[in-house]
Amino acid sequence: MKTTGGTDEQKRRAAETAVEAVEDGMVVGLGTGSTTAFAIRAIGDLVADGMDVRGVPTSFASRELARECGIPLADLDEIDAVDLAIDGADQVAGDALVKGGGAAHAREKVVDAFADRFLVVADPSKVADVLSHPVPVEVLPAARTTVAAAVSDLGGDPELRRAERKDGPVVTDNGNLVLDCDFGPIDDPAALAASLSALPGVVEHGIFVGLADVVYVGTEDGVDVLDC
Ligand SMILES: O=C[C@H](O)[C@H](O)[C@H](O)COP(=O)(O)O
Numbered sequence: 001m002k003t004t005g006g007t008d009e010q011k012r013r014a015a016e017t018a019v020e021a022v023e024d025g026m027v028v029g030l031g032t033g034s035t036t037a038f039a040i041r042a043i044g045d046l047v048a049d050g051m052d053v054r055g056v057p058t059s060f061a062s063r064e065l066a067r068e069c070g071i072p073l074a075d076l077d078e079i080d081a082v083d084l085a086i087d088g089a090d091q092v093a094g095d096a097l098v099k100g101g102g103a104a105h106a107r108e109k110v111v112d113a114f115a116d117r118f119l120v121v122a123d124p125s126k127v128a129d130v131l132s133h134p135v136p137v138e139v140l141p142a143a144r145t146t147v148a149a150a151v152s153d154l155g156g157d158p159e160l161r162r163a164e165r166k167d168g169p170v171v172t173d174n175g176n177l178v179l180d181c182d183f184g185p186i187d188d189p190a191a192l193a194a195s196l197s198a199l200p201g202v203v204e205h206g207i208f209v210g211l212a213d214v215v216y217v218g219t220e221d222g223v224d225v226l227d228c
Pocket residue numbers: 002003004031032033034035036087088089090099100101102103104105108
């Protein structure tokens with residue numbers, strides 16, 4: 001799992017505050033990443049105490065962790081609604097996020113957007129005035145060069161994400177590749193999101209605009225709540 005700038009204590013505080021919103025009978029979207037992992041463990045504790053909760057995982061990793069924690073699981077096509085989604089972010093600026101540092105953003109966007117409420121869990125290193133984090137773009141393998149060229153035309157600098165413990169690229173849970181696209185400061189996230197979505201061969205990108213309801217930012221001595 002990738003590491004980030006925040007401390008485990010900050011992440012745990014944010015995650016456990018978000019989990020206070022989980023109620024008996026809920027279907028909960030389980031995001032991916034080191035911050036959400038604290039939320040999944042906390043939901044596992046609720047289940048162990050007898051709460052009736054079903055989780056909808058957003059990745060192989062979140063499914064595996066949720067199983068270890070004893071959370072009953074459902075696939076998205078088996079349920080009618082997701083009451084709440086809890087998920088991390090690589091950067092937060094106002095009502096816009098960059099996600100996908102763990103290459104899970106495609107399934108995360110489906111679950112987070114479908115949920116009645118979407119709670120983001122983060123640490124202070126993620127909060128910015130303007131998004132500037134490279135945007136992960138999941139692409140069909142055959143489209144990686146055409147999408148990379150189009151990203152350059154949009155003013156971005158695309159880089160194929162390489163695996164750390166294997167020769168070659170990262171392959172997503174969906175069998176695709178990821179281009180990390182550095183656009184510098186992103187003044188209009190909604191416009192860039194629309195441009196990226198329009199490119200043939202793009203499966204999904206990591207800009208999430210207007211989807212989150214609340215961002216919980218864990219600090220050294222509490223939790224800041226940012227309304228979106
Ligand atoms: O693909 C991964 C996800 O979008 C993560 O939620 C995001 O990268 C944040 O992860 P972390 O909490 O580990 O910083």
